[in-house]
Amino acid sequence: MKTLSLAAALAICGIASAQDSLEARRDSKLASEFLKKAPWMTDYDKAREESKKSNKPILAYFSRSFAP
Numbered sequence: 001m002k003t004l005s006l007a008a009a010l011a012i013c014g015i016a017s018a019q020d021s022l023e024a025r026r027d028s029k030l031a032s033e034f035l036k037k038a039p040w041m042t043d044y045d046k047a048r049e050e051s052k053k054s055n056k057p058i059l060a061y062f063s064r065s066f067a068p
Contacts, residue, residue, distance in 0.1 A: 029063060 029035075030042075040061075041047040051058050 030040075041050065047058050
């Protein structure tokens, strides 16, 4: 049982570490120069609301930061 608990704890630490790495990658991409040229939103619901108000389409930028 202790071996299983240790393995589970190590797996959780690995997941937390990977999450931190993904957040760091996201933050570095959000700091890119081209993203500073326009007011970008990262909340989809707020973007939809603004799109309806302004009658403008949504431009979405997708990335695969989780890929090795």
